Amino acid sequence: MIAFTDIVGMDLAKQALMLLAVDSELCGVVIPSAVGSGKSTLARAFADILPESTPFVELPLNVTEDRLIGGVDLEATLATGLRVVQHGVLSKAHGGVLYVDSLSLLDSSAVSHVMDAMSRGEVLVEREGLSEVHPAKFMLVGTYDPSDGEVRMGLLDRIGIIVPFTAQNDYRARKKIVKMVLGTRDAEDTRDELNMLAGFINAAKEQLPHVSITDEQIRALIQTAISLGVEGNRVDIFTVRAAIASAALAQRSDVDEEDMKQAIKLVLIPRATRMPEREAESNEAPPQEEMPPEEPEAEDEEAPSDTPDAEAEEEQKETPDMIEELMMEAIEMELPDNILNISLASKKKATTGSRGEALNNKRGRFVRSQPGEMRSGKVALIPTLISAAPWQETRRRDSKMAGRPKTALLITKDDVKIKRFRDKSGTLFIFMVDASGSMALNRMRQAKGAVASLLQSAYVHRDQVALISFRGKQAQVLLPPSQSVDRAKRELDVLPTGGGTPLASALYLGWETAKQARTKGITQVMFVLITDGRGNIGLQATFDPTAEKATKEELEKEVEALSLSIQADGVAAIVIDTQMNYLSRGEAPKLAQKLGGRYFYLPNAKAEQIVEAALSF
């Protein structure tokens, strides 16, 4: 096992874990990182810098609901005649760390339970005749590879720190990592370093209650959250806590700029949904000055009465600049220019709730049992026994009275529990909407109407939808596979049009999305292409803006090759042609043919027909 201090690189992740060690109310650290970066080694080494007896529980990805939450311990219950409870993984992590490797692959029902425990600080066990509350206040440490998909935003919202995702390319550091793995370090050095670090963190913990933060600083942090478009108010509390913990680590009693930068970097930037605009911000006078304080009672005691109003106002005016500087510096440090590249919130957001993956009796992963007919599925033996156990005494008596032969175990139909599996079922519909200049405005409206009807049906049929738009140089995923009709509709409503038609890029991106969905258990994928089929931007241009314009032949070849591969990959397709009749050169029907899909001419097609075609494949 490699010690915390021996791990090279990943400085931000280390700082994040140290902040968490100082203030457990930060609730957790999520480390997105590519394969082989040593993220899970680091996460496991986190135990090194925590007090000795702190629980460190690893959550296996295939955990069942009863192992996660807790339930009846059958063996002990039968042996003692008293109900014996088996605590779940969540409550075993109480007071310590719950570690999840490949967090983005954790099943969505498990994610919901983790979220619930985090928001309560306890687990409610209301199962199999049990009604208990188990304390479950833990820090969640999660690592994952973003190429596996993203973590649900609801869960991220409950975790204080998200380490910005940066690819690690420093080969010298890697070499050092390798050396470390080979064990060239002196064990004694390691021990000394660890001890020092532990002392350091202990001192910071003691310092923590003595660190103060000014209202101005809180205001600046919140202003930053707003200008980065971070959703929710919970994150404010995390930001402030992170800044304070950072000051405590430096043994300071006041929060300074460095601390604020650290907080912005580790809490806010990874959740950014937009780049702050410099101009817009400095023009914006803080409107809240005129507003009466909302909470008079709370404010009265908090507000320093000796601050003259003029001074406060002056400070307020300075705020936007200060924030901007702070933020820019925080961004500039070691992160890429465009923070949206590292922001999780702006990428593929939450995948789905339980709707995308239906519970069923036949296949998927066993999550829970439920009363049911023996023939309707697989019998869950243990839950059936748990259910039968309490009746044995009375049944034996009844059976004896009825003169039936004695049997070891009396199980009746009512006891039978069948297994419920969770399977990501249903179809993923990937809508690819051509938003190029050639799509006349009214066509666009019609297309949106068709998509909206399909979305409604998709909900009824429990399918998932993804939305890709293509215009200009390349296609873009507007909505990753999701069950939210509302969001898809919202994205559609604001879809801008204009520019070239990067058809190949759209097909490519759709295919990628389909492949990723497969890894998550979605078996059926259907493309719904809404286009005139006249691609004029090649794949080359998508990746290299300076590339020469592709010829018509090249474009056609690209689309053809892609289409055939996609068809061979088993993806179904329908093409909805939006071309005006008199302009058509038959591109869209050709595309449909190459994809092996069905073709509709939008001006003639009714929304219902399209829906029917899409659902009946």
Place this chain on the structure above:
Amino acid sequence: MSSQAEVSTKRPIMTQTEPVAKKTAAKKAVAVKAKAVSEVKAVKPSAKKKSGQAFPFTAIVGQEEMKLSLILNIIDSRIGGVLVMGHRGTGKSTTVRALAEVLPFIERVAGDTYNRTVEQYLEGEEGKKGGKAIDPATLKVEQIPVPVVDLPLGATEDRVCGTIDIEQALTSGVKAFEPGLLAQANRGFLYIDEVNLLDDHLVDVLLDVAASGKNVVEREGISIRHPARFVLVGSGNPEEGELRPQLLDRFGLHARIITILDIEKRVAIVKLRREFDDDPDAFMRKFNREQQKLQKKIQTAKDLLSQVTMTDEVLTDIARLCMNLGIDGHRGELTITRTAHAHAAYKGETVVTMQHVKEIAGLCLRHRLRKDPLETLDAGEKIDRELAKILGEAEAV
């Protein structure tokens, strides 16, 4: 494993409410039960208790829509509950969990697991097979705060509806019913966080019980039927999944909640939260007066409710509003009418005006508008527009 395993114990069992199915078993039970109870006591005190303190309701900044809907549901429990949907991290569950502290008291038969009134108790117990007449004078009553029951996503059906008491069955072979969450929630609130992620079979149970106000459990000689009327409160983030339409329809009110963008409010939230985390007890004391004031205001409104009246003109306007909005059925009108009454009572007024209606119409109707995939107008805006039309007309006359 054994170090983690722990012998659990139950709440003390109320003998008088316990429906024992078979007389033969019942006789024997008395003796064994005493033994079972003494064993239980020897082991450990009840594990079921709330750990930690809830953030006080009156210290919650903003989110007025949600707070108002919850309060109106306390004033009149027939409004039909509230669904709170909105952004992450905006205090949805904090607010609902804070509710318990400002709830008024209700009277129930002492120790009754179903929180029944004396009349309900008599009806339930005497109507039972082999039930004897009970002299109401022998029943003790007690005051309890309106119960708030949390239904976690991982709950199993038997715990929701109630099932046989396993311990009793194991130790003595007695088939005794152990009431579930639905029983505990009778005459109170049933709260489901992340309601949009609730498993379908639990949704079915809830729909069934919410419609009939009764929970029925039949199994091997146990046949239990008990009242289960509760105010359903659900919360969730719409991005995580949609709510089943039938369930959506069950909720009387639909409150929406978004990220607060006012910086001063957010600063206040952070500071209040920090203060609470530092010293919860001192914080609670600080808000004690506010809490009591609100509790009293709610109780006053509850008492006033029966005196609130509504003119036929207002009723006509409400009906017109629902008609113009194309709302199916009469649940819309009914909800608006009840909610407007409660709202007037909360404001200390005894006559419902269109102003009251205006303030709560969005809450009542937002989720009842027909879904039109091509509609781009927000439901709230649509309601406001129709309302303005009606109010304009009303003023002109």
